[in-house]
Amino acid sequence: MTPFRRLIDILSAFVLGTVLMPLILWVTVLLLVKEGRPILYKAERMKTADKGFLLWKFRTMRPDAGDRGVSGGDKSDRITKTGAMLRRKRLDELPQLFNLLRGDVSLVGPRPPLRRYVEMYPSIYREVLKSRPGITGLASVVFHKHEERLLAQCRTAQETEQVYCRRCIPRKAQIDRLYEPRRNICTDFRVMFATVFRGVDPH
Secondary structure (H helix, E strand, O other): OOHHHHHHHHHHHHHHHHHHHHHHHHHHHHHHHHOOOOOEEEEEEEOOOOOEEEEEEEOOEOOOOOOOOOOOHHHHHHEOHHHHHHHHHOHHHOOHHHHHHHOOOEEEOOOOOOHHHHHHOHHHHHHHOOOOOEEEOHHHHHHHHHHHHHHHOOOOHHHHHHHHHHHHHHHHHHHHHHHHHHOOHHHHHHHHHHHHOOOOOOO
16 A cells, blocks of 8 residues: 555544534434444454454444354344444444554455455455455445345255355455555546445446
C-alpha cells in the first residue's frame, strides 16, 4: 500500500466516522434495546497470507460458540429481525471504520477471508492477499448477489462449505486478480459508488 493510499484511508475513516456517528449510535442503541448484548461481532480475518486481525461488525445473528465458516441458508434461522434489516442496508459493516483507521483494511480491496480458507487454498490467497483487503471490492460488487443466492439454497453447514469453496472462492479470486493491475483512485471511487448504490456497474 502506498503512503498516499494510506493517507486517503485515514482521512476517510475520520470523515466517515464523524458524519456517520449519529447513525452508528442509533444502531448501537437499537441493538441494545432489541437484541441485548453483545452489540458487536468480531471474527478473525486475514490481512496477508499469514497475518490475521479481528474484523468488527454489528451483531446480526444469535451467538453460537460452535459457529464456523461462511453464512448460508443453514444459518438463516439465527439471523435476528434487526440483524436482517442491518444486513439489507449494510449497516452491520459500519464498525469496520475502526479496522480502516487501524490499517487492517483499506477502503477498496479483496474482502478479507477467514483463516480456514487461506489455509485450504494457499496458492489462491497468496495472490489475492498481495493487496490490502478492503471494506468493499470489485468482487463484492460483481459477485455479492450471486453468492447470496447460491449460499441461501444451502441447508447444511457441509453443503454451504462445498458450494462456497467450489463456486465462490475461485470466481471471487479471479475477479480480484483481474482488478488489481487496473486499480487506481478513480476505479476505487467507482467501486465505492457501486457499493453504495448496489446494482450500478462499476466498469
